Amino acid sequence: MGRLRWQVVAAAVGLALALEALPLALRWLRARRRRPQHEVLxxxxxxxxxxxxxxxxxxxxxxxxxxxxxxxxxxPHGESSLSRLLRALLAARVSLELCLFAFSSPQLGRAVQLLHQRGVRVRVITDCDYMALKGSQIGLLRKAGIQVRHDQDLGYMHHKFAIVDKKVLITGSLNWTTQAIQNNRENVLIMEDADYVRLFLEEFEHIWEEFNPTKYTFFPQKKRSH
Amino acid sequence: MGRLRWQVVAAAVGLALALEALPLALRWLRARRRRPQHEVLxxxxxxxxxxxxxxxxxxxxxxxxxxxxxxxxxxPHGESSLSRLLRALLAARVSLELCLFAFSSPQLGRAVQLLHQRGVRVRVITDCDYMALKGSQIGLLRKAGIQVRHDQDLGYMHHKFAIVDKKVLITGSLNWTTQAIQNNRENVLIMEDADYVRLFLEEFEHIWEEFNPTKYTFFPQKKRSH
Known part of the structure; x- marks a missing residue:
């Protein structure tokens, strides 16, 4: 009888522990087969x-x-489309490519500077019109030591995309300005998709090389006579 | 011997026919398990x-x-990003939702009119600034009998997306203008993805209802005293 009682107690304790561990085990399993990030803001x-x-x-x-x-x-201190966008950016550990027509949002600017301070390799491509515009974040990023390149065309560098750790593509209609974030109808896709990331990364590298400052023409009206 | 010869001839003819049919069979198999459309322009x-x-x-x-x-x-008469975009649109058989900040490209305008003539249900949402702008396609679409709705906000209706047959989402940075198509750095995703289509369709229906003309305010300065 004594032995049976101990067996029952042991079984009960075992069952209780197993029930306690079940949610943890389930969460672990779910994390292992996590769906790739796939979100619209x-x-x-x-x-x-x-x-x-x-x-x-x-x-x-x-x-x-x-x-x-x-x-x-x-x-309010809850989640918003802006906070989700910030979270997606702040997840970067290794690299961040930004290809943005306009960039003036102070919160997004601060996030990018934090990543740079944390050792993430940040590269920025923007439109020449936004290099020195009042309220633009570009000057602050350059002062912080972040590399920025821009076009010299009449056409606009109108992309609005970011690539996080060469793994997640963030792209849409949204220019990174407070006006757009707070007042416009806009969309941003956050996609962990190897095919799309590869294509956008190729586009980035292509533009990055094309906008290499060694190729800039500073005085197009001057003839190269010497 | 005579029988063997006929057997050889029959086998040769059979083999030739089978080889002829092989590419057709392969194409049929490939079409059956066709990957969902997944393209970047x-x-x-x-x-x-x-x-x-x-x-x-x-x-x-x-x-x-x-x-x-x-x-x-x-x-040149080959393929281009514009021709691919046109093809994706012209594939519509039932419905086309357009949510576009700016729409002035004559080719894209013509494609939308063709779809309307073909009986495709076309609905257009645009920004109020582009309703009557010179060169805008919006007036032509309205004259052709296509329903158009617009915002009355100070913020921009800055989306640039289309939904074909409630099955394919076309979205990106591109405004549908000749300037953007021919001169700007832009991207357009073409995605046959049920999740994204559902979310963008919800956004479309939400805006469509919000921009219902019965809700427009024509003289905001007038008090509603009667």
Whole structure:
């Protein structure tokens, strides 16, 4: 009888432990066969506070100072299309290619600078009209030491895409400006798709090489006589 | 001996017929397990003649008058990003939703009119700035009897997408203007993907309802006193 009782107790404890472990095991299994990232963001985005998200990314840079204290500003603190876009960018660990017609959003600019500080290799292609425009983030990125190249054409460099770690493509109609994020009807696709990433990366490298500053013409009206 | 010879002849004929049929069988098999459409078009597009493509689509409308005689203009007659975009649109048999910030390309306008004539249900959403702009295709589409709705916001209706037969999504950075097609760096994705199509269709229906003319405000400064 004593032995049977112990067996029952042992079985009960075993069952309890197994039930406890089940959700963990399921989560582990789900993570292993995670679907590739496949998301659409629509804008205008609700205006939310992205301070916690950016501070957490910055704290990571400072050697893991831990998550910041909750922000108490009057904005909503939930998810929004902008916060999701920031999250997709801040996931970068190795490289970030940006090919953007217009870039003036301070939050997105800060995210890109954080990645650069964290050692991510950031390269930016933009349209010449946005190189020195008031409110443009491009000058700040250049000052921070990030490489930027631009066209010299009459046609626009009108792409709006980013490639994260040569693995995730972010592309759509959205220019990275506060006006577009908060007021326009826009879409952004976030796609973990090897075929699309390869094609957009080829396009990036092609333009990057074509916009090499050694090929710029500074005084087209001057004849190259010497 | 005579019998053996006939057997050899029959086997040879059988083999020849089988070899003849093989490519057909392979093509049939390939068509059956065809990969969903999955393509990227980059612009600027080479300027090519799209007359044959549009005439063939028009001839189809006139009751199958057959393919047109080859065009002899001085433009190249091969494929280009524009011709591929036209092909993707002209594949529509039932419905076409267009949600476009700017639409002035005559070739794309002609393709949309052809689809309308062919009985495809075409609906267009555009930005109010482009309703009556010189060179815009929107007025021509309206005159042809195609339903068009537009925003009344200060923010832009900046999407640039199309949905063909509720099956294929066409989206990217490209405004449907000749300037963009011929001079800008642009991208367009053509995706046969049920998830993306569903999300963009929801966005379309949502905007379509929001821009219902019964909700327009024509004299916002007037008070509704009666």
């Amino acid at each position: 629509f804008f205008p985005s609700q205006v939310t506070c992205t301070e916690a998200l950016l501070q957490a990314a910055g704290a990571g840079n400072a050697g893991g100072a831990g998550p910041p204290a909750g922000c108490r500003c009057s904005l | 980059f612009f600027p597009s080479q300027v090519t003649c799209t007359e044959a493509l549009l005439q063939a689509a028009g001839a189809g409308n006139a009751g199958g008058a057959g393919p047109p005689a080859g065009c002899r203009c001085s433009l």
